Amino acid sequence: MPTSQTTGGAARPAPIPLTLLTGFLGAGKTTLLNRLLKDPALADTVVIVNEFGEVGLDHLLVEGVAENMVLLESGCLCCTIRDDLIVTLEDLLRRRDNDRIGPFKRVVIETTGLADPAPILNVLINHPYLAMRFRLDGVVTLVDAVNGMATLDAHEEARRQVVAADRIVLTKTDLVADPAALARLRLRLAELNPGLALLGPQAAAQSLISAGLYDLSRRPAELRQWLAQDSLPDARHDHAHGGHDHHGHDHHGHHHHGHDHGHGHGHRHDVNRHDDAIRAFVLTADAPIPQATFDLFWTLLRSVHGPRLLRLKGLVQTAEEPDRPLLVHAVQQILHPPVLLDAWPDGDRRSRLVLIVKDIEEDMVQQLWDAFLGKGSGEKTGRPRQGVAVSA
Template sequence: MSREDILPEERLPASLLTGFLGSGKTTLLSRLLRQPALAETAVIINEFGEIGLDHLLVENAPEQPVLLDSGCLCCTIRGDLIDTLRSLFRRRVKGGVPPFKRVVIESTGLADPAPILQTLMSDPLLADRFRLDGVIATVDAVNGMSQLDRHFESVKQAAVADRLVLTKTDLAEPATLAALQARLKALNPAAPQILARQGEVDGSRLFDAGLFNPALKTPDVQGWLRAEAYEAPRHDHDHGHDHGHEHGHTHEHGAQSASDRNRHDAHIRAFCLTAERPLDWERFTRFIETLIARDGDKLLRIKGVLNVAGFDTPVAVHGVQHLFHPPALLPAWPDAERRSRLVLIVKDLREEEIRQEFSPVTAN
């Protein structure tokens, strides 16, 4: 990853809509497609080779056939996701489909979100044409706690999200909803939690979650990174692998249940590395490449905004497991803040060791 790899941030935004089985992704998407926020949006339903049914629900929504009234295009993946996105972009250029300004990919409920994010990063042509705007995860307010306990896929979906949409909130008991919100806050401190009622959510709150505010045409580093969420004081037990346990149900005498002790999210940690001085790009590259080579499978997500020596404006980076998206040079700093901030969401990795490895990367 050389300095020449740093690209200007001018690509079509792509958003991933994920969430566990039955959490309401398709209902949410069908409602969103009627809103102005999703006008000129191409929608891809990712079934990973299964017989696709969700796309029928979307395509047959009232007054919305395959070519939707909003100008959206709905299609299903019949082969490789890379081929689908390449073809979609070519058809857009040639006028074979209505012009679209963003892509939304809906994943199947059992999917690990990492492969889809990796797809956007691994193909050079896609990386030149699309940028990850954000990950939206739906969480069932009624069954979410038990799903997080039993299915690690649901934990990963929530952990890497930029936006968390809590569905079926009108059906959940207030205490159940509060416990779920607290647990999600511990698992993913930076992601805003948006409550949906009967599948209704203001689409403007879910999209344009990336580095740019389209209305202002300026970087929105704080909104994309929210690094300050990771800098709040932690309880002593948060420094080990018991993160999130305090939000579970307890027995009468305060002892944690077996499900509390064995929660999947106990293995996931999220933290932010910062540097006051500009970073040396070669040293940062060596740090990242070493981390990926050694611990790639455990790096659920990395995203950051860096002050790199030799650049007047910030460099945005993000990656998933073994893959790193081409770094993007932003047009300007959004404010007087010049610190480098790198957020890591990891599984079974020690924060202190990574902090020590990161410390030498600042320029002399």
Template sequence: MTESVLAPTDPRAPAPIPLTVLTGFLGAGKTTLLNRMLRDPALADTVVIVNEFGEIGLDHLLIETVEEDMILLGAGCLCCTVRGDLIATLEDLLRKRDNGRIPPFRRVVIETTGLADPAPILHALIYHPYLVIRYRLQGVVTVVDAVNGSATLDAHPEAVRQVAVADRLVVTKGDLAPEGTEALTARLRALNPAATLHGSDVPPADLLGGFFGVEGKGTDVAAWLGAEAVETHHHHGHHHHDVNRHDAAIRAFTLTSDVPVPRARLEMFLDLVRSAHGPKLLRLKGLVALAEDPGSPVVIHGVQHIVHAPVHLPAWPDDDRRSRLVLIVHDLEPAFVTGLWDAFLGRPRIDAPDMAALTDNPLAIPGG
């Protein structure tokens, strides 16, 4: 009998396990943050996947080795190391959890070393037909240190992208560089106005709540989306002349609609943006009213050209019923994307020649 893969909407399917990616510059203090997570009773039943145990001094926390690659910590956290393939590790964890060989963990944190781009991890997850049902990306947390953060951002375009894809930014070592922290914070806000900013004393549980909340309940979607912060930032045009060239390539902007959007149009818009500009689209988050069911908004969540299966909320989180999409792009003029959005919503028509200028592969847009 072949194993049936339940569609994400199937009520019998187990609730997806929230997964957070913790990334950041080398030496930024991820180890300290992870150790605080592992000691926090609020984060019991968490699996932390680390690339190499070598970097993390867990000795004083070790309780018992469950299997060769896994250790169980006092707080009920399980730590496992990835020596090979992350996907194999995630599959193995599910198998052991389903067979009762390890405690039924409630969330997963994946720590990536150094300047790794979190996107491939997320791609691997989302492309895997079974893992995409069992795990759900909760968010990306990027740790930046106040001492070396600005220099790292100047030197490494990957560091700039790590900041741009984050949902939450943690600035560590602020006490060691109080005078540099303000400039760094302003730079981080400009790079990613939608992310929430935290100091190193942040309660670890606050970093792991994403759009599902720590316990899987719906949470403050508006804060997760960050649309207002992006709009305010965009309109004030904080593109200073002295901005670093890596930073200048990154833009954050929002698309809105007061009118519910037909599902087919939203799907076509997302497909076209991804096929035309996939690699330049670093992050996409949205809350959209579908014409078919405007009372139950759909949450859209993507990293680069990968977009997660949409999640329907039972109701709007507040009185703001506008559809809002937040996009963070790299080397892409926001006007291209706004033009496509307007065309799909049937706003003032764009005729075919202009359409061709907006994308590399012009497609006819159905008439409104």
């Protein structure tokens, strides 16, 4: 546990190390996090998962830390809920200081794949209270070796994630058949962030999570320019740092924020939209689905919409194995081999497919899904419930 420091004669707790885990959609953040959290060196870690959209799945798939899990809802961390991050971290400290939760040694924040890290870093580095209680230990960015070059070409967020990193993990290198293609990607990453070591997906936990203080002076000048252009949100409510709790927050498990926060953007963002092109939505089914039906649905969806499908992730209740969820995961048209899990992660056994798409209307996909489920155009019982978040 961090030792206390003395300032002006008064002892205060030493800053808690905090690691930002980022990477574009499908880079493997949750997979890496699950592996790291099995390492005894990362005991007593609080994990904050940010999910983008309406129905969350990633927090269900992080293993072994349910009692130390905080779910940030309602949008992309860099965008609509940056102030929510401030509230969440303050509440976390307050609960720890008041012994409402056990002590923890470090915090890991897993961002959505669409997060621009600059506004998040600004909070962690420059917030007058949080910068005193936390120290930014590092920014770990995952890059998918299969889709990395195309992703960097197409998405500014992916480039910013690389520029902000002090450690980059190349994932899925075993799926790259062409060594020259992998070499070109390594060169591209070195151009974006010179001198940065590239680590493999099996890198030790200590080399990723406890590597030392994040040194902004050693990061590319471009990042420092972004931070200078960014500003902290103007909170519309008082963030007191005494012994009381914020009213209106659920402090047991997931946080549901019912009040409005100022976000320093000058306008509001739709929590389901990162920009005018990217959308997140969910398809559900109450009854078991033959696996062949899902396979055909995905094949047709991919043939119609192709590269505009950024991400599909979900749990399917198949007719063949209704008591064991089928985990399905596709990134930029590539469907990874489905995995049959041992048990459902919670009491909800509905099929839930989360999609993140670009320039595709939700109704078009919903109608296709309804057709495969044999629903009439007016039923649409697969519409999501309100008030929970979409994994990214």
